[in-house]
Amino acid sequence: MSENLYIKDRFDIVEGVTLNSKMKFGQNIKYEIKNCGLLWLMLIPGLVVLILFKIAPLLGLTIAFENYSSFKGIFGSKWVGLKNFKEILSDPYTWTVAKNTILLAFWTLLISFPIPIIFALFLEEVRFKKFKKFVQSISFFPYFISVAVAVSILCSFVSPADGIINVILVKLGSSSINFMAEPGWFRPLYVLLHVWQNFGYAAIVYIAAIRGIDPTYYEAAQMDGANRWKKMHYITVPCLLPMMITMFIINLGSILSVDINKVLLMQNPSTYSTSDVLQTYVYRMAFGSSGFPQYSLGTALSLFQSVIAFILVIATNAISKKISDNSAF
Amino acid sequence: MKKRILATLLCAITVAATLTGCGQRKETGNEKNGNETEITEGVGTSFSYTLPGKYLNWLKDLNYWKDIQEMSGITVELVNGGENDDSYYQNVDLSVGNGNLTDAIIVKQSQAAVYQAQGAFMDLTDLINEYGPNIKAYIEANPEYAAMMTTSDGAIYGIPAQNPLYTNLTFYRTDMLEEAGITALPTTIDEFTDMLRTLKKYYESETGYYPWVGRDSYLHYAECFECLDTIDEDGIVHGIYNCSLGNGIGYDIYADGFRDMIEWYHTLYQEGLIDPEWVCGTSTEEDWQTKYLTGKGTVCDDYFTRPTWFMSNAEDNSNYNIDVMDLFKTTSGGPASRYQKLVNPDRYLVIPEGCDNAATVIKFLDWMFSEQGQEVMHYGIDGINTTKNEDGTYTWIADFAVEAIKPVGEPNIGIYQDRLTFPYPVDNQAYYESLDAKVQSYCIEYFNQYASYAKQIVYSEEQAETRSNILAKYKTQFDSSVLGFVRGDIQINDDTWNEFLERMESVGYSKINEIDQNAYDAMVK
Numbered sequence: 001m002s003e004n005l006y007i008k009d010r011f012d013i014v015e016g017v018t019l020n021s022k023m024k025f026g027q028n029i030k031y032e033i034k035n036c037g038l039l040w041l042m043l044i045p046g047l048v049v050l051i052l053f054k055i056a057p058l059l060g061l062t063i064a065f066e067n068y069s070s071f072k073g074i075f076g077s078k079w080v081g082l083k084n085f086k087e088i089l090s091d092p093y094t095w096t097v098a099k100n101t102i103l104l105a106f107w108t109l110l111i112s113f114p115i116p117i118i119f120a121l122f123l124e125e126v127r128f129k130k131f132k133k134f135v136q137s138i139s140f141f142p143y144f145i146s147v148a149v150a151v152s153i154l155c156s157f158v159s160p161a162d163g164i165i166n167v168i169l170v171k172l173g174s175s176s177i178n179f180m181a182e183p184g185w186f187r188p189l190y191v192l193l194h195v196w197q198n199f200g201y202a203a204i205v206y207i208a209a210i211r212g213i214d215p216t217y218y219e220a221a222q223m224d225g226a227n228r229w230k231k232m233h234y235i236t237v238p239c240l241l242p243m244m245i246t247m248f249i250i251n252l253g254s255i256l257s258v259d260i261n262k263v264l265l266m267q268n269p270s271t272y273s274t275s276d277v278l279q280t281y282v283y284r285m286a287f288g289s290s291g292f293p294q295y296s297l298g299t300a301l302s303l304f305q306s307v308i309a310f311i312l313v314i315a316t317n318a319i320s321k322k323i324s325d326n327s328a329f
Numbered sequence: 330m331k332k333r334i335l336a337t338l339l340c341a342i343t344v345a346a347t348l349t350g351c352g353q354r355k356e357t358g359n360e361k362n363g364n365e366t367e368i369t370e371g372v373g374t375s376f377s378y379t380l381p382g383k384y385l386n387w388l389k390d391l392n393y394w395k396d397i398q399e400m401s402g403i404t405v406e407l408v409n410g411g412e413n414d415d416s417y418y419q420n421v422d423l424s425v426g427n428g429n430l431t432d433a434i435i436v437k438q439s440q441a442a443v444y445q446a447q448g449a450f451m452d453l454t455d456l457i458n459e460y461g462p463n464i465k466a467y468i469e470a471n472p473e474y475a476a477m478m479t480t481s482d483g484a485i486y487g488i489p490a491q492n493p494l495y496t497n498l499t500f501y502r503t504d505m506l507e508e509a510g511i512t513a514l515p516t517t518i519d520e521f522t523d524m525l526r527t528l529k530k531y532y533e534s535e536t537g538y539y540p541w542v543g544r545d546s547y548l549h550y551a552e553c554f555e556c557l558d559t560i561d562e563d564g565i566v567h568g569i570y571n572c573s574l575g576n577g578i579g580y581d582i583y584a585d586g587f588r589d590m591i592e593w594y595h596t597l598y599q600e601g602l603i604d605p606e607w608v609c610g611t612s613t614e615e616d617w618q619t620k621y622l623t624g625k626g627t628v629c630d631d632y633f634t635r636p637t638w639f640m641s642n643a644e645d646n647s648n649y650n651i652d653v654m655d656l657f658k659t660t661s662g663g664p665a666s667r668y669q670k671l672v673n674p675d676r677y678l679v680i681p682e683g684c685d686n687a688a689t690v691i692k693f694l695d696w697m698f699s700e701q702g703q704e705v706m707h708y709g710i711d712g713i714n715t716t717k718n719e720d721g722t723y724t725w726i727a728d729f730a731v732e733a734i735k736p737v738g739e740p741n742i743g744i745y746q747d748r749l750t751f752p753y754p755v756d757n758q759a760y761y762e763s764l765d766a767k768v769q770s771y772c773i774e775y776f777n778q779y780a781s782y783a784k785q786i787v788y789s790e791e792q793a794e795t796r797s798n799i800l801a802k803y804k805t806q807f808d809s810s811v812l813g814f815v816r817g818d819i820q821i822n823d824d825t826w827n828e829f830l831e832r833m834e835s836v837g838y839s840k841i842n843e844i845d846q847n848a849y850d851a852m853v854k
Contacts, residue, residue, distance in 0.1 A: 181609030268610030
């Protein structure tokens with residue numbers, strides 16, 4: 001009752017038409033503070049953190065348009081306009097590393113996106129609860145392992161001297177393979193490591209979504225004689241679709257991003273042809289141990305990357321909205 | 330009402346906690362305007378000094394650290410600028426940006442030159458003229474040293490630390506050679522290859538055995554193939570100049586010897602004479618050490634004190650013995666040489682503009698350059714580190730083999746001219762004498778015969794910036810292309826070699842060479 005009063009009071013909805021609430025803006029503010037003041041108060045620290053540490057630092061992107069010097073600062077450094085972007089985009093090597101980045105991110109998305117979904121779908125079909133919880137917990141552990149340790153584990157597994165994979169290969173009559181030195185193996189190993197570390201964590205979102213599906217759907221399907229596969233096909237997956245689309249759009253935003261820590265740790269001269277990506281190129285330029293750091297060039301490249309990702313996310317969201325009425329925003 | 334008050338209080342505390350880390354830039358002097366400040370009259374009794382944490386901890390352990398301060402009459406407050414080298418220099422950039430600098434700080438040469446030009450660091454010329462007579466005398470007597478710290482318009486932007494003269498050398502397991510029946514040491518690359526083949530054949534049953542193991546860059550002996558980066562007698566720069574160290578970067582790729590060297594490495598790789606994990610870059614330093622300690626490798630070409638380190642760590646094996654072999658002759662039959670940089674480009678001491686203790690810093694450094702200061706830095710304290718004899722020579726009390734392996738935090742009476750402390754003139758003879766007996770037995774003769782200081786180049790701000798950008802992509806292309814040849818992924822023939830040269834040109838080989846030439850010409854003008 002009070003909620004309805006609140007709504008009526010605010011918007012004076014008459015015959016489905018909302019009156020212009022701007023006329024009552026000042027009154028709205030008073031009303032909000034009086035009735036929801038505590039909620040707004042709770043929001044303030046988060047807003048302050050967001051503005052100070054996420055939004056305000058975006059002003060630092062200005063250094064992409066400057067010849068930035070730490071000493072002169074943002075306001076003292078010389079403005080060079082698009083010079084840094086021209087320098088990067090006219091460099092043929094930029095497109096080589098961009099290609100590597102896109103391929104790596106594409107394969108990561110292609111493989112790592114469906115696996116948590118499939119895992120969540122099948123895990124929720126497990127009836128033995130203790131086993132289900134155990135599997136979910138185990139799947140979650142790799143997420144907490146640091147990248148350096150994870151890469152070390154990978155290196156141990158694939159070591160040409162005494163790694164378990166090569167021991168098996170040798171026993172089967174094959175010669176050992178130095179996987180970490182083969183450019184063709186870099187992407188599969190990267191994707192494998194990424195999937196292993198992240199699928200448990202990513203599955204949580206889908207598990208929560210599955211558990212949020214109205215059980216009456218399953219009851220109705222049960223009465224209609226649907227087996228588990230049909231329930232999964234006709235109920236679970238369609239109900240998960242909005243979440244899947246949202247997560248896909250969000251993941252697509254990182255099409256030009258890869259985990260630089262993982263790449264740097266796995267990378268070596270043998271695999272540069274496939275492992276040298278935008279982020280490692282930016283890292284070498286900005287923080288290379290020889291000479292003077294080039295923060296401007298590094299920022300320009302990162303900004304270019306972000307703009308492309310932004311366009312992709314907007315475009316994908318629009319297409320998804322048009323085709324399926326589902327979108328992230 | 331109580332809830333509202335409590336909620337407001339919690340909100341305020343949370344916001345305050347969030348903002349605690351925010352602070353204003355501490356303005357020190359006029360560094361933002363780049364104006365020169367007047368030299369502080371009078372010398373103080375203390376100053377603060379920022380250096381990497383590793384060296385700070387080593388410095389504090391030295392017995393003569395307190396003596397240095399007493400003798401110079403100046404107390405130094407040591408400030409840890411960061412534990413490892415990369416993070417330290419990044420912290421320097423941040424500190425320059427926020428103005429949070431101590432009275433003296435160690436920076437890279439490129440940082441010293443660029444930030445001094447922008448007004449962050451002082452021009453030390455007037456200070457040295459007034460408070461540093463010993464420094465001034467040394468600079469005037471050593472023009473090459475002076476060139477490394479002076480801008481084109483005569484400003485001195487920093488005082489660099491020096492390196493003692495040492496290079497890598499080739500060492501081997503004497504017991505393994507003896508077992509394999511090798512009696513004569515190789516003097517040429519071909520003889521070395523044959524020796525590796527003999528070792529491979531003898532130890533082929535050992536799983537994971539490769540005669541030659543190592544770490545970091547595998548492209549050694551460029552000096553023997555006469556394809557090192559050099560500056561010839563006419564002042565022409567050959568290759569990408571890296572002070573003739575090679576070291577994975579500096580080679581003259583157009584020299585005939587460079588292709589010969591790559592073909593040689595291909596042979597070594599194909600025949601299993603060199604550790605493939607090392608060549609491919611998938612081996613760590615720890616892997617290398619383990620392999621060498623456990624007999625999975627026989628020969629190394631590495632830092633000259635490594636033989637002692639390996640023998641100290643192979644205590645379980647009484648047969649484990651290492652000796653050093655001479656540097657091989659060049660492919661044309663002449664003697665080869667190895668090089669070292671006199672000035673360490675990563676260790677320049679600078680003073681921020683507007684520093685109140687600038688004169689104190691220069692006075693302290695001047696003491697380092699004085700006769701007394703040099704004696705302490707080369708030979709330590711009489712009666713503790715060394716004993717001074719009547720004829721002017723020194724008898725060493727400190728045993729390098731014992732002192733060098735002491736853990737951090739334990740008092741140390743060793744003398745370590747190769748460790749960063751402060752800039753001062755090094756004494757190579759004293760440096761060699763400070764080392765343990767085993768190292769001395771080979772290094773003095775080796776370095777006297779094969780080692781010398783290379784010419785060094787100083788770059789302008791623009792040159793350093795451009796060179797750094799080009800190197801960022803050149804190095805990866807060079808490494809992967811050369812590795813392709815070595816592993817046999819690409820057959821070495823005239824066509825593929827020309828393609829390789831074209832690819833190196835496309836990623837900036839000649840541009841870097843041109844920058845090096847222009848920079849060198851500007852220095853010698």
